[in-house]
Amino acid sequence: MRVTVSHALGGYAAVMTLAAAWLGLTAMASPAPAGTFTTIDVQRINVREPDGTLRMTISNHAQVPGIVYEKKEYPHPNRPEAGMIFYNDEGIENGGLVFNGGMKDGKRTNGGQLSFDRYMQDQTLQLVSEENGTERRVGIAITDRPEETMDIPAILRLRDMKPGPDVDAAAKKAGIGRAQRAWLGRATDGSVALILGDPQGRPRMKLGVADDGTPSIDLLDASGKVTKSVR
Template identity: 25%
Template sequence: MINWLPSKEKGKREMEQRDRRAAIGTAAALLAGGVTVMAGSGPARATSSGELARESFRVVDRRGQQRFLASSSKPPIIVGGRTYPADQRQGPEGTYLIFNDGDGNEKGGITASSVGASLSLDYTNAQAITMATRWEGVHGAALLEMKHMPDPALPVGQVPAMPSRVQLGYSTPEGAFLVLSDSRGRPRIVLEIDGDDKPVIKVLDSEGEVVGQLPETPAGRRS
């Protein structure tokens, strides 16, 4: 007996079979690392092109702890063993890839939206490194930022805002810059090439006053 299906339905069935084979192969690879379960959120739906679509894809380990999440919308936050609603997550709506540690706590992720993209890595209870880019029309900016580490014993809800220690960036109107700050977030060394391609190196005191600069101003004074 010949199993005949209309071409569109047959294509959909073939794609489903390929997806199942791919899932089995991926599951086998994950088993070797102790990750055993993969789960999609919500039923798979066929798109106008006949492809199967899901709004999110989640990988959990044998204990049911989330280890990875891919989502087409802003997801909840899992930190310190608690789950916080998605509206408490900073950042725009977009595509989210979330990485979790062995206890299920979020330790970093990638975000992509229509106005920018970012990658972040976390300390135990706070954000550590952010690499981001944004654009609007003919203007754009890129930034790598490293923040001060808080006391790791503090619960997430008690961690104060951590100051930035290193900022390396570029923007179309302002040029390129490197800012090194002290433990209170006060800029102390600034290297800059401004929008007119003029370079400058500044050393600042704790009050923000310039105490050394290259090149010096034409009058010999430091600005």
């Protein structure tokens, strides 16, 4: 059979097409090779699932993410730290490890917090360390949050409202609320205490040691009045 130039070129093209297709399928089937690095300088790293769902970020303060709500990111009203933000299976924020600090207005400041959130709500468990000049606060807090999920767009609109009954009602409707059920830690006055609260967040029992070393146990009523005390 006589092979012409056009036949040869056609055969070559067919072979190259098959080879490219095979390489493409092989690349899709094989995982990307792992890389090894000595040092990486970045401002932010996003960790995602294969389908693109965000699961964790590691970032400096300038690139720290905002609030992700229904797959849309909103500016965070108060997040001055760098660190790690955690996201659940749906890409909704559910905790983080953040930190900041430095000299501010001539005072030493330092802060760090590891926290975990309720589903589409705010923090329920916090490990906190704060320093502002001579004041230091360190401890573990357990907090109840509302059954309702937070409405982030509605919460952000509260910033334009004046304080008063209307903003309080709007905040409650938007899912804002907290009741601290337990605190174990050091207060800014130098005392340490275990404080247990009722479902409304009112302290009802306190086991503490003052900054001068005096121990005490106090039982309180709903108004905060001490009903029984051991010293």
